[in-house]
Amino acid sequence: MTEHGSADARHEPAELEQPHLYERESALQDAQQALDRLRVEYAAGGVELGSLLLYSGKAGMGKTTMLQQIRALAGAQGITVLSGRAGEQRIKEPFHLLRQLLLGELSALSTGQLDEVLGEWHAVAGPALGLVPPTGEDLDPQSVQQGLDVVMTQLARVRAPLVMLVDDLQWADQESLVWLESLAVRCPELPLLLAIAWRTGELPDRVRGFRSLVAGNSHRHLEFQGLTPPAVGKLVREVFQDAEDSFIRQVWAVTDGNPFLVNALLAKVRESGIEPVQENMPLLHDLAAEAQGMDSDYWMGKLSIEALKFAQAAAMLDTEILPRVATRIAALSPATAAAAIAELRRHQVLTGPADGPLEFVHPLLATSLYQSIRPAIRTAMHGKAAVELENAGRPLVESSRHLLETYPDDEREVVVKLRRAAREHLAVGAPDAAVRCLERALAEPPEDEIRARVIYELACATLLTDPIATANQLKLALDTVPGLPADLRVDAVFRLSEVLAHSGRLGEATDLTLAEAQRTDPGPGRTRLAVAHFMWAAFQRDEADGPGRSSRLADLASGMPGDDVNARAARALRAWDLTLRGSSVTRVQALLDSALDQGRLPAELGWTTNPWGLELPGIIALTHIYTDRLDRAEQLIDDAIWAFGVAGWEGAHLGIAVFLMGLAKFRRGALAEAEVELRNALRIARRVGPDLPLQWDAVGVLADTLLARGRVEEARKLAADYSFAPPYHPDAIVLPDAATLYGKLLLAQRDREGAVGVLRGVGEQLTARGWHNTIWAPWAGHLAQALYPERPEEARELAEWHVQRARIFGVASAVGSALRMNAAVVEGQLAVVCNADGLVHRARRELNAAGLRPNLPRSTGRDALSRNEWRVAELIVDGLTPSQIAERLDVSVSLINRRIAAVHRKTGSDVEGLAAALGLAVERPDSD
Numbered sequence: 009m010t011e012h013g014s015a016d017a018r019h020e021p022a023e024l025e026q027p028h029l030y031e032r033e034s035a036l037q038d039a040q041q042a043l044d045r046l047r048v049e050y051a052a053g054g055v056e057l058g059s060l061l062l063y064s065g066k067a068g069m070g071k072t073t074m075l076q077q078i079r080a081l082a083g084a085q086g087i088t089v090l091s092g093r094a095g096e097q098r099i100k101e102p103f104h105l106l107r108q109l110l111l112g113e114l115s116a117l118s119t120g121q122l123d124e125v126l127g128e129w130h131a132v133a134g135p136a137l138g139l140v141p142p143t144g145e146d147l148d149p150q151s152v153q154q155g156l157d158v159v160m161t162q163l164a165r166v167r168a169p170l171v172m173l174v175d176d177l178q179w180a181d182q183e184s185l186v187w188l189e190s191l192a193v194r195c196p197e198l199p200l201l202l203a204i205a206w207r208t209g210e211l212p213d214r215v216r217g218f219r220s221l222v223a224g225n226s227h228r229h230l231e232f233q234g235l236t237p238p239a240v241g242k243l244v245r246e247v248f249q250d251a252e253d254s255f256i257r258q259v260w261a262v263t264d265g266n267p268f269l270v271n272a273l274l275a276k277v278r279e280s281g282i283e284p285v286q287e288n289m290p291l292l293h294d295l296a297a298e299a300q301g302m303d304s305d306y307w308m309g310k311l312s313i314e315a316l317k318f319a320q321a322a323a324m325l326d327t328e329i330l331p332r333v334a335t336r337i338a339a340l341s342p343a344t345a346a347a348a349i350a351e352l353r354r355h356q357v358l359t360g361p362a363d364g365p366l367e368f369v370h371p372l373l374a375t376s377l378y379q380s381i382r383p384a385i386r387t388a389m390h391g392k393a394a395v396e397l398e399n400a401g402r403p404l405v406e407s408s409r410h411l412l413e414t415y416p417d418d419e420r421e422v423v424v425k426l427r428r429a430a431r432e433h434l435a436v437g438a439p440d441a442a443v444r445c446l447e448r449a450l451a452e453p454p455e456d457e458i459r460a461r462v463i464y465e466l467a468c469a470t471l472l473t474d475p476i477a478t479a480n481q482l483k484l485a486l487d488t489v490p491g492l493p494a495d496l497r498v499d500a501v502f503r504l505s506e507v508l509a510h511s512g513r514l515g516e517a518t519d520l521t522l523a524e525a526q527r528t529d530p531g532p533g534r535t536r537l538a539v540a541h542f543m544w545a546a547f548q549r550d551e552a553d554g555p556g557r558s559s560r561l562a563d564l565a566s567g568m569p570g571d572d573v574n575a576r577a578a579r580a581l582r583a584w585d586l587t588l589r590g591s592s593v594t595r596v597q598a599l600l601d602s603a604l605d606q607g608r609l610p611a612e613l614g615w616t617t618n619p620w621g622l623e624l625p626g627i628i629a630l631t632h633i634y635t636d637r638l639d640r641a642e643q644l645i646d647d648a649i650w651a652f653g654v655a656g657w658e659g660a661h662l663g664i665a666v667f668l669m670g671l672a673k674f675r676r677g678a679l680a681e682a683e684v685e686l687r688n689a690l691r692i693a694r695r696v697g698p699d700l701p702l703q704w705d706a707v708g709v710l711a712d713t714l715l716a717r718g719r720v721e722e723a724r725k726l727a728a729d730y731s732f733a734p735p736y737h738p739d740a741i742v743l744p745d746a747a748t749l750y751g752k753l754l755l756a757q758r759d760r761e762g763a764v765g766v767l768r769g770v771g772e773q774l775t776a777r778g779w780h781n782t783i784w785a786p787w788a789g790h791l792a793q794a795l796y797p798e799r800p801e802e803a804r805e806l807a808e809w810h811v812q813r814a815r816i817f818g819v820a821s822a823v824g825s826a827l828r829m830n831a832a833v834v835e836g837q838l839a840v841v842c843n844a845d846g847l848v849h850r851a852r853r854e855l856n857a858a859g860l861r862p863n864l865p866r867s868t869g870r871d872a873l874s875r876n877e878w879r880v881a882e883l884i885v886d887g888l889t890p891s892q893i894a895e896r897l898d899v900s901v902s903l904i905n906r907r908i909a910a911v912h913r914k915t916g917s918d919v920e921g922l923a924a925a926l927g928l929a930v931e932r933p934d935s936d
Contacts, residue, residue, distance in 0.1 A: 030239040065232030068268025071205035094179035095326035102438035105184035129155035142435030151658040152437030168199035177206035234265025251284035262296040302376035318348035323378040329366040404429040442469040460488035498533040535574040554777035573612040579603040590780035663692030680887020686710040718923035745785035767791035789829030
């Protein structure tokens, strides 16, 4: 609900009338000071001036009245107020509280302002806010929450300053609660006063973040206690001026100073005609129990039959009560309902305009009226409420909560509605609510013919929140008889393999897709599963028959010469397989080009639209990266980041795309940019969950980047902090090869013995698998360097083999890197080029001893660089690209490229080793 300028601009719920907020003066003063500060500092140009007020206490202690007082104070100062009250019966309705708080204000914005507030989050946050209908596609809950954070930030800026009041937090729906926890943490950064009230001891366990916020004691938190006898005396004498002191004392004793109960008891005393004198004190105990209990007998004695029926129907709806819907639930005529509303307002049960929405004056009244309905009748009324809400055009997300409360009764229509509601919940980013609907649909139960399908839908609903449950439900769906239709069975098998793979059970995913492909009839479904099998196998850390799998993949790819999605996918996988095997790059690129559409991903292989998930286009991007097609790789990854943003996938999907961009920047030599991207990927990986392959990938390449920038100690610490050491991920490979990176790190720390042990093991494993890619895993070059001081002959043999394999692969950067490593262990003039001074001196001594005159050594290394070349070298180490260097120095890019070539030739180092070769210190970007 929204209010502008005046406290009585809208009919708002209020507690039983209390002329004064006794013994809450300090809390009221704090609120007034917070409001004054907000208004004054905002007028002075301040922005980050928000504050958080927290109120807790038992039911009836005056929390709601406190919020109403803040509303009145803010309204008097012309500050916009957003308010909402969570409902006990609406706790299972996703985003209910959020919509109460924001929908009214957002709907009042002009089209231009609304576009400004929603921005690019229109399709992601809009459905949760109730501003736009769901698109039908499932939304990632994390992305929805991120979008809602952005919307609130923009709204606070457009409508600043703002006051937001949240009552009965203990009943907030899960989705709104997650958003509110984030807002409470960010509140000081916004022009916003946020006041939140909840009942002591009733916050659910799931609000751990909010509990920590309260425990941190960094915000004003007041625990409301019962009133003292003097304060109760003031309340009593506002009703009974001549009340005796002993009578007042007894009122305090039987109510424990609870303001709500005091007022309820006084109303009961007045209705009963009892005089407030000492001889009537014994009657107070029974009257207080009756006022506090408020059971069906209490309400039947207080209200007419028609008013009670309407009040109970209203209690089913709980908050934002639509009179026409409550009228139909109560089965009353419009005229009778209007009279009932008037009576309930007169008794201070309901408040609000006659045409609605209505609210209960206090949530205790709603609870007591709901509980006054006999269980069997209550269940029937929930069913009636579901029907009437749907007939009134309300969304299924609102009416479905009532279906959850009905008894299973083998009704086909109920199953249909619950499945539809589940789809709507998923389309607004509320998978937990979808799970509740589908579990209830299974209990109805569905017809045998669709039972497996409903189980499958339930499994899909838990995919982002509970992978273990998803795996179990998918297995159940696959085993249920009658089973899934053939196409849906293929989907279920692939999703199960996806869950297994992402849960670290890659071997099971590989075996499952192979077995299911063999039992599936020939056709697109079988081919899809076969492609999935080879895709998961490509990411396995260990493999018993690598060459055999490669041969089978070759047969699959060659057997599908067409351009359908399965044929393209098979060729893309074969291109990646050949890349890892270090086969001819010409062959690799030809295969990959045949899988693409004029160099771009075909629509059926899109990042969010292909049948195999993000892994398949990710493999295409990796193939570009490891075949020096870095421009194509970066364009493809840019497309991924855009597609994931549109789809609202801001979790692991985005993290993988950012990692791939960092890897591409690293391969290009843009080390500063690579470091930024990789740190971002690492942040996302930590947020998504620990020990995922993404975290290992980001740590490995980030460590390699730090080594390339000469920051060996920082690379060592990073690896230690994330336990980047054997056995790495238990089931999945790390990009690039983790063991090779670890050996390189040991070598950089001068642990030659440790590096030799690690790198020999890598060589044996990868050779047995048939993987000889010298960029992916340059183990031979690093092993040669580690061996050289003690075993130079073996080192030279390894280095030559490394160069040979790089030449077979044919990728320029692979050959160049292999030659650089080879130069470190080859004597003679090449050692001069690579700054191997010890080898130069040894070669010259041996030539002199043989009576030969060696050539004069050429000037190399840092001393050989001209002043202009030295400046270019410094900028290369700082991570600038050739175009950026040209712009910085105001010369042509072609001239810069010539100078860069001279720098690398004279130093004998590529971009990765340039900082170390020149002894340059590297400026670090801000770290986490």
